[in-house]
Amino acid sequence: MNAEIIAERRIPTEIDRGSKDILNRTAEIINDLCQRPEVEGKRIFGVGMAVAGLINRRKNIVEFSPDFHWRDVDIKGTIGTGCELPILFDNVTRMMAMGELLYGIGTKYRDFIFINVGYGIGAGVVINREPLYGSFGMAGEFGHITLDKASKIQCDCGNYGCLEALASGHGIAIAARKALKDGADSILKEQCNGDLSKITAKMVADAAKSGESFSRNIFNEAAEYLGIGVATLVNLFSPHAIIIGGGVAQAGDILFDTVRKTVSARSIKNISREVDILPATFGMKAAAMGAVSVVLDNVLHLNPIE
Secondary structure (H helix, E strand, C coil): CCCCCCCCCCCCCCHHHHHHHHHHHHHHHHHHHHCCCCCCCCCCCCEEEEECCEEECCCCEEEEECCCCEEEECHHHHHCCCCCCCEEEEEHHHHHHHHHHHHCHHHHCCCEEEEEECCCEEEEEEECCEECCCCCCCCCCHHHCECCCCCCCECCCCCECEHHHHHCHHHHHHHHHHHHHCCCCCHHHHHCCCCHHHCCHHHHHHHHHCCCHHHHHHHHHHHHHHHHHHHHHHHHHCCCEEEEECCHHHHCHHHHHHHHHHHHHHCCHHHHCCCEEEECCCHHHHHHHHHHHHHHHHHHCCCCCC
């Protein structure tokens, strides 16, 4: 009941293979983990899944996932044919927020917002220790607020100038590739052996931390856009804390210093002066901790998982 990880397996998502293939392989992973020696003889209460996309809680489907290019995907209907366990799933960022609420630094706060900055960007809003779902369960699409109406960078959602297109891991990589293609010089060219498609946000962050000006400028601009977005959330919700996780957040101070500075400059001082801006507790395991926390929450509150 302490949400300790006892068995783990990782495989690449391979988005291009489509939702059915991904979910069938997910069912295989679940069954594989259930048969591990560490699990033998223990009761398994259910499966928690953190999914990137808009979750329609009324229909219980993934209505749209910009990152995965999914539409109207029935998670339970697909996995259920290969898995007999109860399945609970929700938006990945809201899951991350629940993990913080029940097991992480979120235990200290009544109101906070978890921001997931990875391939995309999302937000899980917690008010009075309860997650905010919105009318259909789709609240928190923070990455799809428009920050630059004149931008020519198209987001996976189809819009232009979204925060996600400007400040996510995917957006950082694209910005670096474009600048290098347009003639800029950087050690990144050597690191990717001239194949710009291999440049990642982590490569940009590492080069920025080493002091390379090109990469630092790319990363700082993304962090500033993120800070502008966070300042907007602070003004709207006046939370006790902003918790930032996801792959890009692993860059550490180079991200957080810029975000904090930008929030201080662009938010209302009376609101932002008491807001803590903190890294996520569980690093790259935040989604897994969120998924297990939702199952345990149902068990501890004696809610039947159907």
